[in-house]
Amino acid sequence: MPRLSRYCLLGCLGLLAGCDLLTDHYRVEFGDGSWREIAITPxxxxxxxxxxxxxxxxxxxxxxxxxxxxEEEGRRPLLIGGERFELDDNNLYRSNGMVFGHSPDHIQRGLKGLDACRGLRPVRGGLPKLKARGFGE
Structure with a gap:
């Protein structure tokens, strides 16, 4: 009987979690650390x-x-919010050529990040170096 109650407990937890356990996350990370992620539930x-x-x-x-x-030739076309994407085994391809990798296994590094993030964090070396007066000079 204890084995049956374990299976019931696991089944109830699975129902509570829903399909979120099966969600595939596709992510692209840019050179400045900003990122985009698309999560698709089957x-x-x-x-x-x-x-x-x-x-x-x-x-x-x-x-x-x-x-x-x-599905055609191993790729499945998707329309997400009106924009065309293609999905293969491990990657999600956007119509503009951007590749979203299946996270956390693969993160593609891009050249240009999100414009809104640029003002939140200064670029390395962008701040003037402050020198404390009276310390060793």
């Missing part, structure tokens, strides 16, 4: 789009409509 018709800065601020957290197309 049975849902919505995708979660998040953007944030290296400092921890989350700028965008949206739930967008998701439409799936028929």
């Amino acid at each position: 049975f849902s018709d919505e995708a979660r789009w998040r953007e944030g800065c290296a400092t921890g601020e989350i700028l965008t957290d949206l739930v967008l409509p998701l439409k799936r197309g028929k």
Whole structure:
């Protein structure tokens, strides 16, 4: 009987967690540390789009409509919030050529980050170096 109660407990926990346990996260990280992430649940018709800065601020957290197309040549076309994407085994390709890697295994580093994050954190070497007077000079 204790074995049956363990399975019931695991089943109840699975129902409480829902399909979030099956969610695939695709992420791109830029050179300045800012990032974009798209989370897709296999049975849902919505995708979660998040953007944030290296400092921890989350700028965008949206739930967008998701439409799936028929798989062709190993790739499945997706329409996320009206924009075309293609999904293969490990990567999500955006229509503009950006690749979202299957996180946390792969993070693609890009050249240009999010504009809103640039004002939140100064660029390395951008601040003047302050010298304390009277200390060794």
